[in-house]
Structure formats: C-alpha cells, structure tokens
Amino acid sequence: MAAVLMPEPDLTPNDLKYTALEGEEKQRIIDHINEEHFSELVGFIKAFTPLTDLSPKQHDVRLVDIYAQGIGLQVSALASLASDAPQSDTHYFIAFPEVITHLNELQYQYIALKQQADKKLRKKTIILAEKLFQVKSGFAVTDNMYRLLLSAPAAASDNSCFPASEAGYAYLFDLSHNLSLQTASNSDTAAAQRTHRYYTLRKVSTNPTTGDEEAWVDVFLHGETLGAQWLAALTPKDTVKTKREVPENIAHLQQGQSLLIADETSIPTVARLLELWQNPIAPLIIYITQKAADQAYLQDRQANPLIDDALTVLPVMNADLAQGAPLAELIAHTLTQHLKSNPIHIQKVWGALETSTSKALRALLKPTLNLDRSAMIVKGYWRQD
Ligand SMILES: Cc1cc2nc3c(=O)[nH]c(=O)nc-3n(C[C@H](O)[C@H](O)[C@H](O)COP(=O)(O)OP(=O)(O)OC[C@H]3O[C@@H](n4cnc5c(N)ncnc54)[C@H](O)[C@@H]3O)c2cc1C
Known part of the structure; x- marks a missing residue:
C-alpha cells in the first residue's frame, strides 16, 4: 500500500488523533533511534514535510512517540537559526504505509518509510529481498578474521549482483538456512536466539575464467558463537541466504579530514574505504582489536597511491578492558595524545563499535571535536551481552 504522508506541524506528542x-521496550527503541538513526530522522523531515532544506547543523530532530498510525518527530532549532526555519520546537506526524498494532511490527514500517524517503532524496536505501549466493572457499586473513568467498552467477539478473564499488555494504545473513538451530547452540542468550547476522561485503571482483562475480565477506571469530558455528558448517558449493541489504552511511567522508574508528567487525568497511578513497586528505584511523595479531588485517588490502604514504593507523588493544566507558575513554585518550603531537582539524568521523562503547565515545568526542551529528557517525555494530 502506498504511504499517505501527513505532515502536521501542530501535532503534539499526546495528540489524541493517533493511538x-x-x-x-518502547523507550529503549526511541532512545536507540534518537542515538543511532539521526540522519534517517532528518531524511524523513526533508522528504515528507515542507522543511526540505533542513540543516542538521542548525536543527535537532528527535523521535518523540510511536503510534499505530506513524511516528511523531520533533524539530528544534539549535543556536543559530536560518530565517525560514521554525523558531521553536515543531512537531510532525509521519504516517506509516500500514497501520500497526504492536511495536514488533515497527521495523518493517520504519524501513518502508526510509525506502520512500531515500527514493525522494535520491539516496541509496535498504533492500529487503531474499538472495542466495554460493560458497566457493574460505581462509584465515589473520588469527581471528576468516574470509568467506561467495559467488553470484554471471547470468543472474542485475539485482542479484554485488555492488562493486561500495564500502560498508552489509548483508543480513539467515543462518538458519545452513544450521539446524535447535542443535546449533546450547546458549540461551539473546544473541544466540537471533538467527540472523550482519556481515559486510569486504570486496567484489570478477573471476576472469568463469565471469562470475566473487565477493569477500570477513567474519570476526570470537569463540563458540552462532556466527562461528555457521561458518564452520559451510562447505564449497553450499548456498548462503541473505534477507536484507544495508548501505553504510559514509557519504560525508568525501571531503575534509576524516577520522575512522573500527574494531574487528567494522574494519572490513575501513579496508574497502581505503581502497576506494578519493578524498585527497588521508584519513586518520583508530583500529581496536582484542588480540594484537588481528592488527595485521589492514595490511591485506589493495594499494591506494593517493593516500597510502600519508596514512596513520593508531592501534588500540583492549584485551582486558570492558566495553562501554572504559574502552571509549582509552580510544579518546589515544586520539587526544596523537593530536597533541600531530595537530590536525578533524572534520568528519565514521566509526562502528560495540553499542555501549559507541554511545560513550560519541559523548566524549562531541565536545572535543565540536562536530554536528551528520558529520560524526559512530554506530553500534554489536552488543555486549
Ligand atoms: C551493518 C553491520 C555490519 C557488520 N559487518 C560485520 C563484518 O563484516 N564482520 C563481522 O565479523 N561482524 C560484522 N558485524 C557484526 C556482527 O553482525 C555481530 O558481531 C554478530 O552479532 C556476531 O555474531 P556471533 O554469532 O559471532 O556472536 P553473537 O551470537 O552475536 O554474540 C555471542 C556473544 O559474543 C558477544 N559478541 C558479539 N560480537 C562480538 C564481538 N565483535 N567481539 C566480542 N564479543 C562479541 C556477544 O555480546 C555475546 O555475548 C556487522 C554488524 C552490522 C550491524
């Protein structure tokens, strides 16, 4: 069903027209979306309300409530105001394509809104589609990073092929396609109950003999997890199934001095970013690993003569440090120490880490770097149980 979009500037969060x-889990969902999905909320406002030129430098956008019929967003002006911007908090109602009855239906309606907004704004968007790829082989890149080689047949239609020149393009793999999940894990943890895992497309190339497109997916192994069991169960010619594709939010890195912050789960994105990097200013990189041996991962990449001589990688080892504030403080300290002897003006940040670490790090970097939220994207890629 097509969306009926109803920007309603006078809506208050308690408006009785909506249920x-x-x-x-509602407050946790609202907090998560406000923390991690700011650019999407800005996109909803630009796509579905008269504020088509809304600038994240001058406005904050927050999700204030979730209704059966849609979401309530609040737009607030920050310090300096554009002349035609709202002078105080303004509320907008954005209607879902379909009414929902429970919060567990929110994700699909939210994705549908994002797809519509991205289309209007001519941005790449999430794709919901089941795809099968074939396992060709696999090998260890470093002690705990395992590379899976997948292929998509050359004859496949366009939408079965991998995007060749995008860093951070992630697929949601359905592990139950290859594992009998009743026997796969004895753990009752929330992570083990989930049967899907995101893994990023590290790189795509064309096999010169077969013409098949081949893709690398690099999986961080950290114990007897479901992801590790899935990987161990795969043999050549098996198919793997994906259900969703998510482009990464990296467009802001095209200009200016960037800082990239990655752990083992997000370093495939950074490695591909470096291979494709066209911004003449080389990024500063902070790479956090649990084991020193995995620092070697970044050496395994295609050269980029534009930036390779100017690249600085600051290694951080966190073998004994808790995720959250302790690790975030170590990362921020590493950066501060580096900037003391190498004063550069960081204008853009992209990073992805454990969720509580990314939250604590955003809070530490905000006053130090003084960047607006569209210039500093530090995401949660996994959650410490
Ligand atoms: C967009 C996106 C792209 C991603 N790309 C990649 C990728 O290319 N490669 C990759 O390896 N991961 C990637 N991840 C992260 C990956 O999806 C999660 O780490 C996943 O949950 C791991 O599954 P698992 O079965 O190994 O562990 P889980 O079953 O999720 O967790 C088992 C236990 O291990 C802990 N745990 C989970 N992840 C880690 C970790 N990284 N380090 C230490 N402890 C952990 C959990 O807290 C839990 O206690 C990506 C995530 C997102 C959101």
Missing part, C-alpha cells in the same frame, strides 16, 4: 503504542 500511542505501549510496551516495555
């Missing part, structure tokens, strides 16, 4: 959904 607010309730549930113990």
Whole structure:
C-alpha cells in the first residue's frame, strides 16, 4: 500500500488523533533511534514535510512517540537559526504505509518509510529481498578474521549482483538456512536466539575464467558463537541466504579530514574505504582489536597511491578492558595524545563499535571535536551481552 504522508506541524506528542503504542521496550527503541538513526530522522523531515532544506547543523530532530498510525518527530532549532526555519520546537506526524498494532511490527514500517524517503532524496536505501549466493572457499586473513568467498552467477539478473564499488555494504545473513538451530547452540542468550547476522561485503571482483562475480565477506571469530558455528558448517558449493541489504552511511567522508574508528567487525568497511578513497586528505584511523595479531588485517588490502604514504593507523588493544566507558575513554585518550603531537582539524568521523562503547565515545568526542551529528557517525555494530 502506498504511504499517505501527513505532515502536521501542530501535532503534539499526546495528540489524541493517533493511538500511542505501549510496551516495555518502547523507550529503549526511541532512545536507540534518537542515538543511532539521526540522519534517517532528518531524511524523513526533508522528504515528507515542507522543511526540505533542513540543516542538521542548525536543527535537532528527535523521535518523540510511536503510534499505530506513524511516528511523531520533533524539530528544534539549535543556536543559530536560518530565517525560514521554525523558531521553536515543531512537531510532525509521519504516517506509516500500514497501520500497526504492536511495536514488533515497527521495523518493517520504519524501513518502508526510509525506502520512500531515500527514493525522494535520491539516496541509496535498504533492500529487503531474499538472495542466495554460493560458497566457493574460505581462509584465515589473520588469527581471528576468516574470509568467506561467495559467488553470484554471471547470468543472474542485475539485482542479484554485488555492488562493486561500495564500502560498508552489509548483508543480513539467515543462518538458519545452513544450521539446524535447535542443535546449533546450547546458549540461551539473546544473541544466540537471533538467527540472523550482519556481515559486510569486504570486496567484489570478477573471476576472469568463469565471469562470475566473487565477493569477500570477513567474519570476526570470537569463540563458540552462532556466527562461528555457521561458518564452520559451510562447505564449497553450499548456498548462503541473505534477507536484507544495508548501505553504510559514509557519504560525508568525501571531503575534509576524516577520522575512522573500527574494531574487528567494522574494519572490513575501513579496508574497502581505503581502497576506494578519493578524498585527497588521508584519513586518520583508530583500529581496536582484542588480540594484537588481528592488527595485521589492514595490511591485506589493495594499494591506494593517493593516500597510502600519508596514512596513520593508531592501534588500540583492549584485551582486558570492558566495553562501554572504559574502552571509549582509552580510544579518546589515544586520539587526544596523537593530536597533541600531530595537530590536525578533524572534520568528519565514521566509526562502528560495540553499542555501549559507541554511545560513550560519541559523548566524549562531541565536545572535543565540536562536530554536528551528520558529520560524526559512530554506530553500534554489536552488543555486549
Ligand atoms: C551493518 C553491520 C555490519 C557488520 N559487518 C560485520 C563484518 O563484516 N564482520 C563481522 O565479523 N561482524 C560484522 N558485524 C557484526 C556482527 O553482525 C555481530 O558481531 C554478530 O552479532 C556476531 O555474531 P556471533 O554469532 O559471532 O556472536 P553473537 O551470537 O552475536 O554474540 C555471542 C556473544 O559474543 C558477544 N559478541 C558479539 N560480537 C562480538 C564481538 N565483535 N567481539 C566480542 N564479543 C562479541 C556477544 O555480546 C555475546 O555475548 C556487522 C554488524 C552490522 C550491524
């Protein structure tokens, strides 16, 4: 069903026209979207309301409530105001394509809104589609990083092929396609209950003999997890199934001095970014690993003469350090120490880490770097149980 979009500037969060959904997870969902999905909220406002030129430098956008019929967003002006911008908080209602009855249906409606907004704004968007790829082989890149080689047949239609020149393009793999999940894991943890895992496309190339497109997916192995069991169960010619594709939010890195912050789960994105990097200013990189041996991962990449001589990688080892504030403080300290002897003006940040670490790090970097939220994207890629 097509979306009926109803920008309603006078809506208040408690507006009785809409049915607010309730549930113990609601506040956590709202906080998560406000913390990690700011650029999407800005996109909703630009695509579906008259504020088509809204600038994240001058405005904050927050999700204030979730209704059966849509979401309520609040736009607030920051310090300096554009002349035609709202002078105080303004509320907008964005209608879902379909009414929902429970918060567990939110994700699909939110994705549908994002797809519509991205289309209007001519941005790459999430794709919901089941795809099968074939396993060709696999090998260890470093002690704990394992590379899976996948192929998509040359004869496949365009939408079965891998995007060749995008860093950070992630697929949601359905592990139940290859594992019998009743026997796969004895763990009752929330992570083990989930049967899907995101892994990033590290690189795409064409096999000169077969003409098949081949893709690398690099998986960080950290114990007897479901992801590790899935990898161990795969043999050549098996198919793997994906259900969703998510482009990474990296467009802001095209200009200016960038800082990239990655752990083992996001370093495939950084490696590909470096191979494709066209911004003449080389990024500064902070690479956090649990084991020193995995620092070698970044050496395994195609040269980029534009920046390779100017690249600085600051290694951080966190074998004994807790995720969250302790690790975030170590990362921020490493950066501060480096900037003391190498004063550069960081204008853009991209990073992806454990969720509580990324949250703590955003709070530490904000006053230091003084960047608006569209210039500093530090995401949660996994959650410490
Ligand atoms: C967009 C996106 C792209 C991603 N790309 C990649 C990628 O290319 N390669 C990759 O390896 N991962 C990637 N990840 C992260 C990956 O999806 C998660 O780490 C995944 O949950 C791991 O599954 P698992 O079965 O190994 O562990 P889980 O079953 O999720 O967790 C088992 C236990 O290990 C802990 N744990 C989970 N991840 C880690 C970790 N990294 N380090 C230490 N402990 C951990 C959990 O807290 C839990 O206690 C990506 C995530 C996102 C959101």
